[in-house]
Amino acid sequence: MLVVRNTADGIQVQDVVDPEGPGVRLxxxxxxxxxxxxxxxxxxHQGFTYGHEFAGTVDGAAFVVEPSIYCGRCPECTAGHTQRCADPAHGTLGIFRDGGMAESVVVPEYTLLPLPAGLPVHDAxxxxxxxxxxxxxxxxxxRPGERVVVVGGGSIALLAAAVARHLxxxxxxEARYEHQTSAAKRLGAGRPQGAYDVVIDAAGSSSGLARCAELAAAGARIIVLGVYNDTIGIPAAHSLIKELTYTNAMAYxxxxxxxxxxxxxxxLAxxxxxxxxxxxxxxxxNAAAEAFRVARDRSAGAIKVVLEPPLCQRAP
Incomplete structure (x- = not known):
């Protein structure tokens, strides 16, 4: 079975034994x-199969995998905050444990979500x-009547704009590259103008967060969706003068x-x-190395890059 893993020589497609263990084979x-x-x-980071965004089939039926592993019993889980599970085994498939960049994978049954009609498995x-x-x-x-803006042009930013429009x-x-701005326009998003009640940070950079504070109206709420590896520098002057509120949002x-x-x-359906x-x-x-190269170069037009196992590729 083919899987995608990182190695000392970069991303490689490796042939490994078929997955085993408790759960459902997807x-x-x-x-x-x-x-x-x-x-x-x-x-x-090495030692596991990459991929936490994946979908597939079980005996011909189509599912998407919610990759969060949680206990379902701790106070956070019972309150509906499964992404904050307190169990030591809590984690995410594809992040330091085997995920979906493979021909098949065994997952806990509770992670499976049947696809709604209208959502193809290749898009799921x-x-x-x-x-x-x-x-x-x-x-x-x-709230009705409030103005919202997204800062960032990657898939999370565009999807946040799509969610707001859907609601x-x-x-x-506001995006860095023209192809991102064009994509936002196709999803019904306009260009920033004026001040906003809600600003969504999907850039994950200090300059992006600074721009969020600039676009915020007095008393605005900034939602931090961007991922930061180091300490976040809050734009002090704007945050103080406008009395901005910052809220982190992780997973689902x-x-x-x-x-x-x-x-x-x-x-999506x-x-x-x-x-x-x-x-x-x-x-x-089997072209995973090239796919990662394309995904890495946002300036070349990539937004979301998808891998498809050979046996599952769609007909042209």
Missing amino acids: DIASTGICGTDVAFVANG CLVEPAAVAWHGVRKSGL GFDVDL GRPGGVREFGQAADM TRPEIAETVITHRFPL
Whole structure:
């Protein structure tokens, strides 16, 4: 069985024994390359199969995998915050444990979500980042009449804009590259103008966070979706003078018993233009090294790059 792993020589496709153990065997149809995967390669993380954005089939039935591993019993889980599970075994498939950049993988049954009608399995790897975006927009507490802007042009940024539009809000987006701005326009987002009640940081950079504070109105809420490896420098002057509130948003959960992963899947099923816009490149699994190279170069037009095992590739 073919899998994608990082090595001392970079990303390689390796032939390993078929997966075993308790759980359900999923034949992979699509796996997205996340910015986290690209960063892990750059930082030299090895020893596991990459991929936490993936979907596939079990006996012909299509599923997407919610890759969060949680106990379901601790106070955080029972409150619906499964992403904050307190169990030592808590983690994410594809992050320091084997994930979905493979021909098949064994996953816990509770991670499987049947695909809603209208969402092709080859696009369903987008549910995971869409759920991250959904969680962030929900935590913003957007109210009717409020203005919202997204700072960033990657898949999370575009998906956050798509979520806001799906929920009935006008949204603007500021991105670095023209192809990202064009994608935002196709999803119904405008260009920033004026001040905003809610600003979503999906850039994950000090300059991006500074721009968030500049765009914020007095008393605004900034939702931090960007991933930072070091201490975040809060723009002090704007934050103090405007009395800004910063809220972190991580992954997704089940607030009020509602599975955010399922809400994101339903959105993608009803709005096929989202996947058509955000997924810009597809590669066979055995071209993983080239796929990672493309995903790494945002200036060349990539937004979401997807890997597909040879046996699961779609007909032209």
